[in-house]
Structures are given as C-alpha cells and as structure tokens.
Amino acid sequence: MYVCPxxxxxxxxxxxxxxxxxxxxxxxxSCGFQFGVSDDDRGYxxxxxxxxxxxxxxxxxxxGVRDAPEGWDPARQLQNVLGPKSARDQMLVxxxxxxxxxxxxxx
Ligand SMILES: [Zn+2]
Numbered sequence: 444m445y446v447c448p449x450x451x452x453x454x455x456x457x458x459x460x461x462x463x464x465x466x467x468x469x470x471x472x473s474c475g476f477q478f479g480v481s482d483d484d485r486g487y488x489x490x491x492x493x494x495x496x497x498x499x500x501x502x503x504x505x506x507g508v509r510d511a512p513e514g515w516d517p518a519r520q521l522q523n524v525l526g527p528k529s530a531r532d533q534m535l536v537x538x539x540x541x542x543x544x545x546x547x548x549x550x
Contacts, residue, residue: 444456445457445458445459446523446524447459447471447473447474447476447524448489448524449471449474449476449489449492449493449496449524450471450473450474450476450493450496450501450517450520450521450524451520451521451522451523451524451525452471452472452473452474452520452523453520453523454512455467455469455471456469457469459478460478465479465483466478466479466480466482466483467479468480470504471504472503472504472505472508472509473503473504473505473511473515473517473520474492474493474496474501474504475496475504475505476489476492489524493521493524497521501517501518501521503515503517
C-alpha cells in the first residue's frame with residue numbers, strides 16, 4: 444500500500460512514481476490523479492491537482508466504480524501529505540465549524 448502524494452489516500456496499490464522512471468498509471472480512487480498521465484501528459488503538479496480537488500469539495504473520485512472506505516475522511520487523509528497543521532489550516536477548521544466538535548458517545 445502506498446500513499447497518494449496528492450490527496451494522502453493511504454491505499455494505492457502501486458508506487459506512484461517508480462524509481463526506474465515514469466508513472467504507475469494507477470488512478471487514485473480518491474482524487475482521480477493518474478500517475479504518468481495527469482502529471483506527465485497533462486502537466487498538473489500534485490499541488491495544483493490537490494488545490495483543484497479541495498476546491499471541488501474533496502469528492503470521492505470513484506463514486507459508482509469503487510466505494511469510499513468506511514468512514515472515509517478526506518480532510519484527515521490530507522494530513523498524510525500536508526502534515527496535521529497545514530491540513531488543519533486548509534480544511535479541518537472549516538469542517539469543525541460546520542459540524543461542531545465530536546461529541547463522542549454521550550447519550
Ligand atoms: Zn489521490
């Protein structure tokens with residue numbers, strides 16, 4: 444399992460950029476980035492694609508093809524690539540504002 448360098452999805456099947464060059468041609472089910480195509484052929488940087496994806500509201504890109512993992516949390520997943528602080532800066536504050544703090548198992 445490998446982490447998507449764009450969105451932090453932790454379960455890619457292949458190394459996105461193998462050391463011998465080129466891309467894996469795997470499409471990240473989370474953000475839709477295809478390594479070797481979105482970057483090499485279409486010229487997107489990870490950062491640009493990530494910004495676009497965040498802008499679209501961080502949708503699960505494989506809707507109808509492959510289900511999102513149980514309890515999928517794109518904002519939390521982003522921490523895998525951005526680190527807790529900047530991911531928090533970008534998204535979590537927003538999320539917490541919208542949904543309120545986790546109330547746990549209180550009755
Ligand atoms: Zn991704």
